Amino acid sequence: MKFYFLSLSLMLLGALISTVVKENWKLKICSVFTFLSAILMLLPAAAVLLTGIPLAQSVYMSPVLGDVNFVIDPLSAFFVIVISIMSFLGTVYANGYMKPYLAKGMNISSHCFFLMMLIASMLAVVTVQNALFFLIVWEMMSLSSFFLVIFEGNKKEVIAAGIKYLVYMHLSVVFIIAAFVLLNIQSNSLNFADFNTFLQGNEKFANLIFFLAFIGFGIKAGFVPFHNWLPDAHPAAPTHVSGIMSGVMIKTGIYGILRVLLFIGTPSKSISYTFLVIAVISALYGVLYAITQHDIKRLLAYHSIENIGIIGIGISVGMLGLAYGNPVVASLGFAGGILHILNHSIFKELLFFAAGSVYLKTHTRNIEALGGLIKSMPYTALMFIVGSVAICGLPPFNGFISEFLIYAGMVQGIPASEIGLFLTLIFAIAGLAMVGTMAILCFTKASGIMFLGNPRSEAAANVKDDVARVMIIPMGILAFLTFFIGMFPQYIIGAVLIPVSLFVWNDVAYQIFNSIVGLMSGISWCFFWFFILMLLLFVVRAVLNRKSEIHNTWGCGYNKPNNRMQYTASSYANLFVSTLKPLFKRVSHIKKPKELFPKEAYYELEIEDIEEAYIVKPLIKWDEKLLAKFERIQSGNIQQYILFGLIFLILAIIGMIYFGG
Amino acid sequence: MINLLINILILLFVPFLMTGVIKKTKAFWAGRKGVSIWQPMWDFMRLIKKDSVVSRTTSWVFKFAPVAGFASIIFAAFFVPLAGGKAIIDIPFAFIIFSYVLGFGKFFSLISALDTGSSFEGMGASREACFSTIVEPAFFIAMASIAALSQNYTFDGFKMILGNAGGYGYLIIALAAITLFIMLLIEGCRVPVDDPTTHLELTMIHEVMILDNSGVDLGLITWGSAIKMLLFEALIANLLIPASLGGWETLVAFLAIIFALAILIGTVEASVARFRMTHVFEFIFIMSITALIILALTTYRIYGG
Numbered sequence: 001m002k003f004y005f006l007s008l009s010l011m012l013l014g015a016l017i018s019t020v021v022k023e024n025w026k027l028k029i030c031s032v033f034t035f036l037s038a039i040l041m042l043l044p045a046a047a048v049l050l051t052g053i054p055l056a057q058s059v060y061m062s063p064v065l066g067d068v069n070f071v072i073d074p075l076s077a078f079f080v081i082v083i084s085i086m087s088f089l090g091t092v093y094a095n096g097y098m099k100p101y102l103a104k105g106m107n108i109s110s111h112c113f114f115l116m117m118l119i120a121s122m123l124a125v126v127t128v129q130n131a132l133f134f135l136i137v138w139e140m141m142s143l144s145s146f147f148l149v150i151f152e153g154n155k156k157e158v159i160a161a162g163i164k165y166l167v168y169m170h171l172s173v174v175f176i177i178a179a180f181v182l183l184n185i186q187s188n189s190l191n192f193a194d195f196n197t198f199l200q201g202n203e204k205f206a207n208l209i210f211f212l213a214f215i216g217f218g219i220k221a222g223f224v225p226f227h228n229w230l231p232d233a234h235p236a237a238p239t240h241v242s243g244i245m246s247g248v249m250i251k252t253g254i255y256g257i258l259r260v261l262l263f264i265g266t267p268s269k270s271i272s273y274t275f276l277v278i279a280v281i282s283a284l285y286g287v288l289y290a291i292t293q294h295d296i297k298r299l300l301a302y303h304s305i306e307n308i309g310i311i312g313i314g315i316s317v318g319m320l321g322l323a324y325g326n327p328v329v330a331s332l333g334f335a336g337g338i339l340h341i342l343n344h345s346i347f348k349e350l351l352f353f354a355a356g357s358v359y360l361k362t363h364t365r366n367i368e369a370l371g372g373l374i375k376s377m378p379y380t381a382l383m384f385i386v387g388s389v390a391i392c393g394l395p396p397f398n399g400f401i402s403e404f405l406i407y408a409g410m411v412q413g414i415p416a417s418e419i420g421l422f423l424t425l426i427f428a429i430a431g432l433a434m435v436g437t438m439a440i441l442c443f444t445k446a447s448g449i450m451f452l453g454n455p456r457s458e459a460a461a462n463v464k465d466d467v468a469r470v471m472i473i474p475m476g477i478l479a480f481l482t483f484f485i486g487m488f489p490q491y492i493i494g495a496v497l498i499p500v501s502l503f504v505w506n507d508v509a510y511q512i513f514n515s516i517v518g519l520m521s522g523i524s525w526c527f528f529w530f531f532i533l534m535l536l537l538f539v540v541r542a543v544l545n546r547k548s549e550i551h552n553t554w555g556c557g558y559n560k561p562n563n564r565m566q567y568t569a570s571s572y573a574n575l576f577v578s579t580l581k582p583l584f585k586r587v588s589h590i591k592k593p594k595e596l597f598p599k600e601a602y603y604e605l606e607i608e609d610i611e612e613a614y615i616v617k618p619l620i621k622w623d624e625k626l627l628a629k630f631e632r633i634q635s636g637n638i639q640q641y642i643l644f645g646l647i648f649l650i651l652a653i654i655g656m657i658y659f660g661g
Numbered sequence: 662m663i664n665l666l667i668n669i670l671i672l673l674f675v676p677f678l679m680t681g682v683i684k685k686t687k688a689f690w691a692g693r694k695g696v697s698i699w700q701p702m703w704d705f706m707r708l709i710k711k712d713s714v715v716s717r718t719t720s721w722v723f724k725f726a727p728v729a730g731f732a733s734i735i736f737a738a739f740f741v742p743l744a745g746g747k748a749i750i751d752i753p754f755a756f757i758i759f760s761y762v763l764g765f766g767k768f769f770s771l772i773s774a775l776d777t778g779s780s781f782e783g784m785g786a787s788r789e790a791c792f793s794t795i796v797e798p799a800f801f802i803a804m805a806s807i808a809a810l811s812q813n814y815t816f817d818g819f820k821m822i823l824g825n826a827g828g829y830g831y832l833i834i835a836l837a838a839i840t841l842f843i844m845l846l847i848e849g850c851r852v853p854v855d856d857p858t859t860h861l862e863l864t865m866i867h868e869v870m871i872l873d874n875s876g877v878d879l880g881l882i883t884w885g886s887a888i889k890m891l892l893f894e895a896l897i898a899n900l901l902i903p904a905s906l907g908g909w910e911t912l913v914a915f916l917a918i919i920f921a922l923a924i925l926i927g928t929v930e931a932s933v934a935r936f937r938m939t940h941v942f943e944f945i946f947i948m949s950i951t952a953l954i955i956l957a958l959t960t961y962r963i964y965g966g
Contacts, residue, residue: 371778374720385722385772394765395758407757414809419964422809426956429805430798436761437797440768441790448775448786454718522752526739530762534732537881541728544709544877553716553777554872556862567775567783576791579942 001057004072004127007040008120015116019109023102026112031091034119038084041123045084048077049495061133069129069191074498075262078338079126079255081495086248086345087119089474093353094240096471097360101238111151111238117144118244125252129192131180138176141252142169145245149237161229161236168219168229175216176256179209183263196263206264210271213260221253223312224282225611227305231289234301235365239356242297246304246352247345254311254341262502267319276316276424280431283309285611287438288583291445291573292607295365296355299446300348303391306435307344311337313428314406318503320421321413327504331512332409334500335493340402342496343485347390347399350478354384357467357475358450362459367569369457370450376463381451383475388443390482393436396527398485404523405516407432438576445572454563487527490520570605577607585613664745667912672738675916676887677702679894679923686927701887705880713876718778726773727878731885733766734892741892742816742899744915745908753814756804760797763848763889767793770882774870781862785869788938792854792866795945796847799952803840806952806959807833816896820904829958836951836958838897842922843948845893849886852930854941864935894922 014033018026044055054073061068072080094115098108121141128134146169150162184190186198186205199206219226230250234242261267286305293299314337321330357380358373359365374381390397410429416422455461466472485492497513504512555561577584585608593601633644681698688695715723740755740762742748748755771790774782810825810833811818822837823830847854850867862869871882898918902911936944 372718374722381720389765389768392764392768393761394768395761396765400761404754404757404761408754411754411757411805411808411814414805415812419960422960422963423956426802426805426809430802433760433801434794434798436764437790437794440764440771441794444768444771444775444786444790448772448783452720452722452772452776453778519753523758526736526750526752526758529739530732530736533736534728537728537732538725541724541877541881545713547712548715548876549712550717551714553718553779555779556781561778561780563778565780566778567780567787572775572783572787575787576794579791 001044001055001070001072003040003043004055004070005057007037008123010037010040011116011120011123015113015120018112018116023108026108027091027095027098030112030116031088031095033116034084034088034091038088041080041084044072045077045080048072048074049081049498052498052501065130065132066190067130068133069193070127071129071192072127073502075255075258075502076126078342078495078499079251080123082251082342082345083119083122083126083248086349087122087244089349089477090240090244090247091115091119093243093356093471093474094238096468097238097240097356099468100360110147114144114147115241115244118148118249122249122252126255131184131190131192133190134192135173135177135180138252139173141249142166142173145241145249148241148245149233151238151241152236155236158236161232165229165233168226172216172219172226172253175212175219177216179212179216179260182209182212192259192263196265199263200265203268207268207271210260210264210267214257214271214275217253217256217260218278219253220256221250221308221312222282222305223278223308224285224305225615227282227286228609228612228616230304231293231298231301231609234304234352235295235297239297239352239359242300243349243352243356246301247349250304250308251341251345254308254315258315258338258503261315261319266322269320269323272316272319272323273420273424275312275319276428279309279312279316280428281309282306282312283435284431284438285309287435287442288580289607289609291438291442292577292584294367294569296358296367296446296450297352297365299367299442300351300355303351303439303442304344304348306439307340307348307391310403310406310432310435311340311344313337313432314340314402314409317406317409317413317425317428318500320425321409322503324413324416324418324421326413327506327508328512329409329413330504331497331500331509331516332405332412334503335496335516336402336405336407336409338499339405339493339496340399342492343390343398343402343482346478346481346485347387347397350383350387350475350482351391353471353475353478354380354387357471358384360467361463362457364457364459367446367449370455370460371453371457371563371566372451372455372460373463374451377451377466379466379472380475381447383472383479384451385447386479386482388447390486392439392443394440396483396486396530398482398489401486401489401520401523403432403436408519441573441576445569449567449569449572453566456563456566456568487531488524490517490524493517493520583610584608585610664747665749668743668745668749671744671916672735672888672891674702675919676884676891677705679891679919680887682920682923683927683930686924687931690928690931701883705884708880708883709877711876713874713878715875716777716779716873719773719776719873722769723773723776723873724878726769726776727874727881727885729769730766731881733762733764734885734889737762738888738892740816741895743895744912746817746820746899746902746904746911748816751815755815756801756808760800764793766885770870777873779872781869782872784863785866788866789870792847792941792945795942795949796844799840799949800844802949803837803952803955806956807837810959810962816899819896819899822900823903826958826962829962833955833958834900836955838900840948840951840955841893841897841900842925843945843951845890845897845922846926846929847945847948848893849890849926851890851926853933853936853944856930856935859935864938890926891919894919897922 018029056071058067058069121137124137146166152158183195187194222230283306286302290299290302314333318330318333390399393399393403410425587606589604591602680701685695737759739749740759771786774786811821855866898915902914
């Protein structure tokens with residue numbers, strides 16, 4: 001635990017130092033300190049994952065907080081590893097990404113400070129086991145990420161996105177507070193360890209707590225219908241921040257759900273079903289809207305919702321396994337879900353970084369204006385394609401392994417005793433299959449239109465070279481990780497199974513885990529041959545293909561094709577989007593050609609999030625109308641305000657006398 | 662060992678004959694003499710010998726895609742039980758690996774279509790990607806139902822349907838065969854979903870994606886798609902062949918079913934015109950419906966009676 005505290009204090013020290021050194025040095029300081037603290041953090045975390053014995057230390061903070069327990073149990077250790085590695089790579093990437101901003105003379109002190117604070121608070125969130133202190137670090141995490149989002153605060157849409165994010169995060173914290181207050185009233189303690197005794201065996205209360213916690217943490221994680229902040233906040237934030245937020249920070253929401261699940265022990269059937277349904281809907285909804293998006297960062301943000309959905313499917317299948325007392329299904333579900341947390345953080349950061357590199361070079365996030373970048377930015381293109389294959393869950397990359405485990409859990413659960421479970425699982429399987437194919441549609445669109453073909457605009461045509469090495473290397477590491485986990489899952493799966501053992505603990509667990517490792521080795525062996533087969537074929541093809549002539553693309557006899565004749569992202573997605581018309585709100589802006597010699601005409605199609613259009617916006621309107629009635633109270637007259645305070649105090653005292661007995 | 666060898670030979674060479682038979686059947690219905698059934702193989706040999714023409718817009722993706730596609734189809738074939746009724750790689754949850762591995766090849770063939778910067782090839786890619794979003798869930802529903810019925814998570818489960826499904830066994834087998842046959846028509850790009858012999862780019866799906874491929878690449882792609890059709894035919898054959906048959910009888914039955922299906926495909930192509938693109942969806946939904954009926958029957962069998 002010494003390493004843990006040293007690491008956290010190094011992080012805070014780095015945050016302070018980065019504010020005082022010269023501008024060019026700030027991010028370097030950040031990277032160095034995150035690197036050091038990541039190393040220090042990995043030591044205890046790895047030890048916990050290897051031995052399975054949690055580390056704990058209790059620190060007396062203040063009379064209010066009492067003893068605060070810092071615990072690294074296997075679940076925390078897993079998250080600590082994900083957070084420290086991914087955040088470190090993010091800060092390295094930032095060194096390259098922020099250069100143009102530095103050159104413009106922007107001040108990045110606060111950015112560096114909050115970046116370090118975000119990382120430190122995320123690490124604290126997953127290790128603190130005291131309800132009040134947890135809320136404090138949770139709030140620190142939300143606030144520091146808010147300041148990171150509004151880095152380019154002079155832009156109107158960035159501020160709007162930032163405020164939306166802030167509002168959503170505070171809605172989230174209200175529900176979490178409610179859950180913790182209820183637990184505190186019951187157990188008269190702030191310590192997480194005391195909570196579970198009051199939850200286990202009390203199904204109604206446990207359901208209520210899980211419900212509250214699920215909404216609270218679900219807003220952070222981005223489950224539908226609480227996802228609305230994601231597609232706005234990610235495009236607004238600088239890319240490394242989007243990468244860290246999407247790759248790591250939203251996973252703290254999943255951590256919260258898992259932690260509450262640990263308090264509860266065996267979840268009830270009703271909450272497991274509800275969770276599964278919400279997770280499948282999130283996955284489908286996220287990828288459906290991702291297909292319609294042409295802003296690359298918005299597209300990736302919607303894919304975060306999809307992947308959170310997939311993680312949710314894994315976890316809820318695990319919960320169903322627990323609820324029905326089937327340890328095989330439970331282990332496979334939890335293993336798939338928890339492994340997908342790691343996998344998603346890897347390939348989502350990779351994709352965000354690659355997209356950010358493109359943004360840096362072309363200054364546009366609109367994929368319709370890109371194209372042909374594979375020639376000028378070969379490394380970035382390769383990284384993006386690797387990330388795309390991985391996020392679609394295709395073998396031999398890491399996304400496949402976790403999705404395979406989730407599928408395996410569901411298929412194993414099918415011979416169920418109850419018809420409801422049977423049908424739910426079958427439809428969840430079909431849903432996950434549909435998510436996978438839609439992800440293929442979406443990412444062939446994104447990678448094909450962004451990097452392949454001919455440049456569709458001046459900005460894309462003028463790109464001369466790839467981004468700096470300091471940005472390529474983090475991407476390279478991430479790409480290697482996706483490939484490594486995909487090819488050799490049996491070495492990684494152990495790190496996932498130890499946290500899983502917290503949820504599924506009985507005498508057969510050991511046997512099940514062994515068979516999972518065996519299955520993974522089998523898959524690894526298969527993929528090895530797949531890889532060899534591909535290499536062999538590539539050589540054969542190269543030998544057979546003696547001569548190739550370079551020529552124009554076949555234009556069906558037309559010999560002067562230009563770049564505007566290429567297929568576009570909208571037309572690529574159109575067949576799918578028009579088939580599923582009722583699921584989208586289509587707002588079209590048309591200017592029809594007029595007069596004899598029309599000068600200007602355009603057609604623009606915008607696709608709005610139906611949840612935002614039909615639920616959030618009407619709610620806000622209603623809210624505004626309601627609150628407008630209270631405008632009269634705000635008179636600007638201080639005496640009146642003091643009167644209000646007095647009335648409130650009197651009411652409070654009366655209430656206390658009356659109810660407090 | 663002999664079994665493995667026979668399987669590999671079947672996998673690599675029967676597809677040529679199968680496409681030859683399809684062509685011959687079409688010719689028969691049209692009253693033509695038609696080309697020899699060996700013609701697809703000669704076509705392939707000719708393609709390998711040719712030089713290729715490559716668009717200047719393309720990158721490594723274009724060169725890698727045919728290899729990735731072919732390798733993924735061959736690798737997917739390892740999980741499908743062929744003549745001997747046993748898959749080369751026997752691993753649980755094979756149908757998941759099977760369709761995801763095929764997805765890997767599909768991903769690269771889709772982006773290789775976009776790699777040429779053509780105004781047509783993206784159209785085919787868009788259609789192919791769109792159709793598979795409906796095909797895959799139906800396939801998974803059918804497979805998962807059969808897995809539940811047979812309590813077996815590999816393709817071997819096909820053999821246990823009759824024993825476990827009671828009176829519904831034949832019905833479920835028939836429906837599963839129809840589901841897989843429609844999937845074969847979609848994935849193999851046959852009429853009425855797509856017409857492999859059409860000459861209008863605007864109406865094509867698979868053919869338009871490979872407009873720019875030539876030489877070895879084109880050879881690999883056509884060979885690969887023939888093998889892919891064989892895989893689905895092999896799945897249907899596994900449904901239909903009773904488990905009681907012995908080694909050689911299975912082989913004969915397997916080949917007979919493969920060629921019977923080829924004749925069926927040829928007949929369908931000769932008698933039906935390609936659907937309009939908007940009606941293709943309706944055709945694909947037939948597959949979803951048969952899959953759902955399989956699910957309903959399975960549910961009734963397990964929980965109803």
